[in-house]
Amino acid sequence: MRMERLQAWVTRMCRHPIVSNSEVFQLFLTYKDEKDWKMGKRRAEKDETVGVMIFSNIEPEAPDLEPAEVEQKCESFSKFTKAMDDGVKDLLSVGQEHWKRCTGPLQKEYQKIGKAFQNLASVFNSSGYQGEATLTDALTTTGKTYEEIAQMFAEQPRKDLHFLIEINNEYKGLLGCFPDTISVHKAAIEKVKEGDKMVAMSKLTNQEKMTMVKRASTMSYTLQAEMNHFHSNRIYDYNSVMQLYLEEQVKFYETIATKLRQALSQYTTL
Amino acid sequence: MRMERLQAWVTRMCRHPIVSNSEVFQLFLTYKDEKDWKMGKRRAEKDETVGVMIFSNIEPEAPDLEPAEVEQKCESFSKFTKAMDDGVKDLLSVGQEHWKRCTGPLQKEYQKIGKAFQNLASVFNSSGYQGEATLTDALTTTGKTYEEIAQMFAEQPRKDLHFLIEINNEYKGLLGCFPDTISVHKAAIEKVKEGDKMVAMSKLTNQEKMTMVKRASTMSYTLQAEMNHFHSNRIYDYNSVMQLYLEEQVKFYETIATKLRQALSQYTTL
Numbered sequence: 094m095r096m097e098r099l100q101a102w103v104t105r106m107c108r109h110p111i112v113s114n115s116e117v118f119q120l121f122l123t124y125k126d127e128k129d130w131k132m133g134k135r136r137a138e139k140d141e142t143v144g145v146m147i148f149s150n151i152e153p154e155a156p157d158l159e160p161a162e163v164e165q166k167c168e169s170f171s172k173f174t175k176a177m178d179d180g181v182k183d184l185l186s187v188g189q190e191h192w193k194r195c196t197g198p199l200q201k202e203y204q205k206i207g208k209a210f211q212n213l214a215s216v217f218n219s220s221g222y223q224g225e226a227t228l229t230d231a232l233t234t235t236g237k238t239y240e241e242i243a244q245m246f247a248e249q250p251r252k253d254l255h256f257l258i259e260i261n262n263e264y265k266g267l268l269g270c271f272p273d274t275i276s277v278h279k280a281a282i283e284k285v286k287e288g289d290k291m292v293a294m295s296k297l298t299n300q301e302k303m304t305m306v307k308r309a310s311t312m313s314y315t316l317q318a319e320m321n322h323f324h325s326n327r328i329y330d331y332n333s334v335m336q337l338y339l340e341e342q343v344k345f346y347e348t349i350a351t352k353l354r355q356a357l358s359q360y361t362t363l
Numbered sequence: 364m365r366m367e368r369l370q371a372w373v374t375r376m377c378r379h380p381i382v383s384n385s386e387v388f389q390l391f392l393t394y395k396d397e398k399d400w401k402m403g404k405r406r407a408e409k410d411e412t413v414g415v416m417i418f419s420n421i422e423p424e425a426p427d428l429e430p431a432e433v434e435q436k437c438e439s440f441s442k443f444t445k446a447m448d449d450g451v452k453d454l455l456s457v458g459q460e461h462w463k464r465c466t467g468p469l470q471k472e473y474q475k476i477g478k479a480f481q482n483l484a485s486v487f488n489s490s491g492y493q494g495e496a497t498l499t500d501a502l503t504t505t506g507k508t509y510e511e512i513a514q515m516f517a518e519q520p521r522k523d524l525h526f527l528i529e530i531n532n533e534y535k536g537l538l539g540c541f542p543d544t545i546s547v548h549k550a551a552i553e554k555v556k557e558g559d560k561m562v563a564m565s566k567l568t569n570q571e572k573m574t575m576v577k578r579a580s581t582m583s584y585t586l587q588a589e590m591n592h593f594h595s596n597r598i599y600d601y602n603s604v605m606q607l608y609l610e611e612q613v614k615f616y617e618t619i620a621t622k623l624r625q626a627l628s629q630y631t632t633l
Binding site: 169172173176177179180181183184187188190191194198199202205206209210212213216217219220221222224225228231232235320321324325327328331332335336339340342343346347349350353354356357360361362 | 439442443446447449450451453454457458460461464468469472475476479480482483486487489490491492494495498501502505590591594595597598601602605606609610612613616617619620623624626627630631632
């Protein structure tokens with residue numbers, strides 16, 4: 094599980110155009126001895142473009158956005174990520190409940206059904222009446238089939254629900270980072286708004302105010318880029334995991350039908 | 364339900380070689396007016412061969428059975444009917460529990476799964492990101508499919524479990540009559556045993572004792588005939604109901620697999 098999650102995290106980082114190319118990430122993936130690692134770490138610690146300073150490295154090749162537009166984009170990202178966070182958490186709780194039911198009560202119930210049929214078969218077998226071997230054999234097979242189905246129900250979540258839950262857990266983690274990111278942007282927007290008043294009070298030149306607007310615009314483009322990356326990954330991830338989930342579900346129900354059909358074929362039409 | 368059970372009872376009576384030919388049963392099936400019914404009822408009430416007197420009408424065309432053999436047969440019928448009574452009650456309780464789970468928690472759970480997928484689809488739809496209509500449509504279809512599956516789970520017991528439960532309810536009723544029938548036979552066997560002592564005490568002639576043995580033998584043959592009839596019906600009934608049950612179960616799981624396969628086909632491999 095830890096291995097699987099580390100792999101998922103590394104894969105995700107490798108997919109990110111900036112992170113995957115960063116020196117410190119490359120070092121993490123490729124360092125051969127402790128010395129390499131320590132030197133790299135020291136270099137990384139000297140990096141001054143951390144936190145919001147990252148934006149100083151970014152030059153969007155596009156016209157500056159109006160502050161109102163920046164604010165509106167930020168609002169819509171915030172709304173979307175909150176809604177998705179709720180949706181993901183809902184799916185997680187439903188999925189975990191279903192997992193428990195499959196491995197708990199459902200498995201037990203199909204086992205009980207299987208035992209009841211086999212029990213009846215063994216009673217019938219003790220009747221002393223001639224010529225019911227076909228029925229008792231078929232009933233026994235039916236009972237064993239339901240016991241196999243019980244086992245299938247217990248094992249199925251690991252084959253499909255597991256992946257659906259893992260991806261949603263990952264997204265829960267990613268979505269959990271957005272409120273902080275978005276509040277940095279909201280703070281910048283507020284500063285720009287204050288800027289207007291400060292210009293009016295002559296505490297700020299128009300030139301300085303324009304720089305603030307430009308910076309907010311840069312932040313907004315950056316967030317937009319991050320969101321685009323997020324959306325494209327999200328579409329890829331959910332498309333993949335849903336196909337995997339449904340493929341396994343189809344196999345599951347088809348296997349049950351096949352097993353029951355085999356049990357059915359053991360009965361003779363009298 | 365009452366109609367269905369009356370039909371099941373009449374069908375069962377019609378299958379019985381003695382009951383189906385009895386005057387009173389024929390009258391019940393064919394009487395046209397109240398007068399016919401009353402007259403027939405009065406005739407039936409005058410019938411003196413009721414209760415154990417029925418045995419006086421029976422002449423088995425077979426050698427008398429040894430008292431030990433009679434006792435052994437009676438024991439084995441008693442053992443079988445008790446075991447089958449337990450088996451039937453077990454299957455009934457398991458079946459009823461499964462019915463409740465299908466129409467209750469399982470329906471709700473598949474509904475919740477369906478809603479969670481549809482909810483996520485509608486969040487995704489609000490992303491403002493281009494080109495994810497295929498994913499959101501497919502997710503919506505998946506969600507609706509699970510809601511349909513929820514409905515299928517809720518409706519399925521009426522299509523298969525119902526018949527399994529009805530037949531077992533009938534057999535529970537039939538098996539409930541056996542303890543009384545068997546105790547009549549056991550009482551007769553005890554009388555024969557007492558007969559031995561009474562001959563020793565000269566309270567009974569050997570001839571009278573032989574008559575007792577003969578009568579016990581006749582009762583045993585009658586019970587054997589009844590049991591043979593019971594077994595042959597039982598094999599027929601369980602063979603039929605199990606086939607019906609499994610056919611419906613196969614259809615059920617196949618339909619689920621088909622629905623899920625349709626939902627799966629809506630996703631595109633990216």
